[in-house]
Amino acid sequence: MIKISYGLVVIIICFQYGCRSFTYSKGGRVETKYMTHYLNDSLQVGAVLYGDMPIAFGSSEKGTSMLKVSHFDREVLRKFHYGKSDKLLFSTIPRDDHNHVIGLIRSPENVRLSDYSTVREGKIFFLLKTIKYKNRDAYEGLVRLDQNRFLSMIHYLSSEDAVGYIETLNTIMLHSATRIKDGEMMAPVFNVLDDSGNFFEEHGYLAPFKLAETRNNYPSEQNLLDQLLATYYSFCGSVDLVKKSSEAAMFFKKEDLDARDLSPASEEILRQTRKKQVVMFNTSHHLPQHAYFVGSLLDSLYKQGFTHLALEAIGDPATVMKTGFVNLDDGFYTKDPVMSNFISKARAIGFKIIDYESESDDREQGQAQNLADQLFKTNRDCRLIVLAGYGHVEETTAPKKMAGHFKDLTGIDPFTIDQTKLMTSFCQNLGAGNKEDVFVYSGKKIQHSTDLLLWNNINMDNKPINFPFTSAIKDITIDVPDLSAERDSLATFLIYNQENFLLDSTVIPVFVKIIPAKKETYQIKLEKGKYLVQCLGEYKRLLYKRELVVN
Template sequence: VITQNKFIRIILKAKVKTSTSLKSIQSDAESLLNMITADTVQRKRIKYIDVFNNYKSEKNYLLTLSKIRNTPIDSPNEKEKWMQFQLLRTVQSFIGEYKNYEDGIKTFESSRQIKVNDMLADGVYKNEEALRKIAEFSKDTRIVILNENHWYPNHRILASKVLKILKSEGYTYLAVEAVNKEKDSVFNKIGYPLRSTGYYVQEPFFGQFLREAKQLEYTVKGYDEEIIANREISQAKNIKKILDSNPKAKILVYAGVDHVLEDEKNKRMAFYLKKYTGIDPLTINQVELVGDSKEDIVLFPSSMFKEKSNNIKTGTDYLLLNNISRKYEDYYESIKEVKVTLKKVNKRQDKSKPCLVSVYMYDEYKTYKSGSVPIINKICFPIDDTIKIDLPRGNFWIDILDSSNQNLFTGNIKNMNMDVKHQ
């Protein structure tokens, strides 16, 4: 806090003078200035979302988490507490198997869980049968809309499964809310996501979802415009443009949370898309249900919940319970725990602090460097300058950063399911 007639001067100097380093310093300086307050009145005006926006471009998620946790807000109200909770879960979800994330999700879900085991009757489908039914239902329309919670990585794993089954039914377009509509042409050209493709896209499972879409020869389109009078109408009109340009197109729309609702009461994107196109979409909500079933996937007709007094939103055709594992070893084939000796590690004072391991596809990283999207992020605590990490078979670039943004290791590592090699 700056008292009257007191001044602070901040001087930042780049180690290497490049356009990138200068932009980084400018960003850091602006962030520092935004965190300095003139008095206690100004202190109360700071919001978690402002701090998040200042650091959202930072690829070291440990640093971003630290800033959000330590934002100097005096007695935040319930709205601000909820915002902080969501922002922390969002950034933590990018890190993968992270205890703080899992604990937060358990807290969030504890008050929402309902009993569904006694509802597993005719018309309710599980696991592979559920996916086959989605494919079957998709034949009656040209638009399938699936939603996600932006801080649930396993929603992207389910979306990848839906991509595959819809391909065989003639679906060739993937419209994604989280993809920057000004950057989708770049993605379609190079075939893999970049950090600039969209903020949520940098979560590893989201990146894999888009890579798989390209491998399946989908055309990916962004459609969202957040700063607009009516976001729902804008989204619907942008998706309609795909159909206007290709009247025979079949589209999987991957939306955020409630945009999937097609009922007249809520009037969200799906409602307007149905109105403007005259096409009744197949709508599947995988955000709404938290249940006691241990099955990976359970697909319920929404009508089963309309008479229940549990505040469940039923404005879609189906509700899907998603319990798919978020663990990398359950997702990647031929994954192997490897012991990596950090030959290029820098000296650091406190080895008890966590560090962030980011694993990139080597060919992507060598072209786009820090603009690339990792396939794995993991928290680790090096012991004797050594870490253990699960890697699938392949050629990777690995970066390791600590919470103070010190680079501990950067280099190419090949895992050919034998001894790990450093270059």
């Protein structure tokens, strides 16, 4: 009997395999969005695979033994001259032994470039090598990471299945090569801004409910996520969810206001604006009641002689000025039906709508410059209403905001009105008979840097849709049938101006509400007119529609 010592076995194995390490490199993680993305922060390398490719890899905690994947992987690696200086990243967990991908970082010393051909698509290319081994076809794609490293992906499958499957490797190599060329190899796969927009395109006003389900995808962007959720929830009137998300994202102090410091706002504002040339209101983007209040003053302001309305929220106002209504392409915050109705109301009254947003490094100065350039260089005497976001209307000097820059540029001192500073405040001693819902705060406890500080306590559930004349408001009952047969738990309930919808199906609805997909009756306040009622499920599938005539 021949005896071979354990030490001799180790020597033989090391000689045969060159003491290669068959352990995955530490630091790997996976993000899946349409496709599977392998990212390794410590090695600064990333690769793209198909979305249905589960992979084994070394996590941040510890490496994972190569013994957990097939023996054939090691054979294929040896055929491609896998060396000691190469680093194993991942391998797919195969559903069979015939279709498999291995990812690694390769050193140039282990790669003979003359064995590879070039695969090119436009300006993107990778190197390709093909071998046959035990009734399998194996392909290796290479993309240079830097002078000392290649990203390698080896794809092997049975020869009888190989016809057409080379496209699999081509696709994932080109995706990976594109991210490397664009300097985005390590860019986060999940981008909460982009993803929220994609959800809106796919699901319409159900978007925040879909976005909330993916919260774990954005561990470092939770604050921004909550801000976006608050805004999207506000678009569909989900007041409780707006409050929950906004409180998580924003840290405005909750003030207990004294009723003795509060007086009705509308009358006081209109008294002071009679002789003003420029009036600047602000708004919180997730609180529709701010735009609603300004909208309730538009008729009176127009009668006082104001002719132009400047909006931070709108893109190009040319379409609105032509059609009289807002569509989905006109801006982000204009997707809010209340904001859209506000703009349509202003246009119908006779206001000329202008935009003034700036993308300059100094946004505050850029906004002020845009306002000055559009109006006061050509028409010094025009009178202007501005609806801005948050602190842009503050008349501070350090730092100087848009309102301050505007005064410097034009010599016109704008009349500034803040609705956001007290947006989380409350008043416990407001009289039971009070019928006001927006107040001027005149107390000394809360400091501010605008001409007026408002507490806007409007409850939108009690307000009619749009901005109708009181005599035109009708209480309407709408019966929605059971929609649960479509397997949707929630549906979007929308009301459109029918005439506008027939002209442009991307028009913003006059009303949106998220409802349970069951039989229900809803009471709403509408002005006279013809409307289209729709209920949409996931992916904007039409679940129900009807025409509605309010006489």
